[in-house]
Amino acid sequence: MVKEWRLDRVFHALSDPTRRGILQEIAKGSPSVGELGRPFEMSAPAISKHLKVLEQAELVTRVKEGTVNRFRLNPEPFAEVRDLLEALTQVWFERLDRPEEVFEDDELEDHLI
Known part of the structure; x- marks a missing residue:
């Protein structure tokens, strides 16, 4: 089971464009601050x-190399986010394949008229 607090922190961290950019830089190697x-x-x-x-x-x-701190990506929380998004996407694709479940019967009739 995914730790809910971690997902909250992950989405908070990813909400900032600078932090997303930092993650992209870290993905290229193990940079220092x-x-x-x-x-x-x-x-x-x-x-x-x-x-x-x-x-x-x-x-x-954070990985200490002598007096230098270097950073590496931790794949586990990224996998958890991917799994969550895939599960939610699957639910919506299944629902869109059955539009009668998206709307109540009377709501569906109103949209078809």
Whole structure:
């Protein structure tokens, strides 16, 4: 079972375009905070705040290499989101294949007239 709190945190983290951009940069390799700041023209403290939200959502993992912190994607929460969206999509495709279930009988008749 998916931890509901994690999905809430994941969707919150993904709601910000900068954090989505950071995730795309992390997907390319294992960047440091300084390396992540360059494409966004942001300071290390600003990037660190975004990274903290991503870590709380368990979307990224911090890996210490000496004095440098590098970041990697954690695939598990992404898989949980994918599974949730696939399940919801499947429900809607099934319902759209049976429009009589989308509307009550009298509502369907009103739309057909």
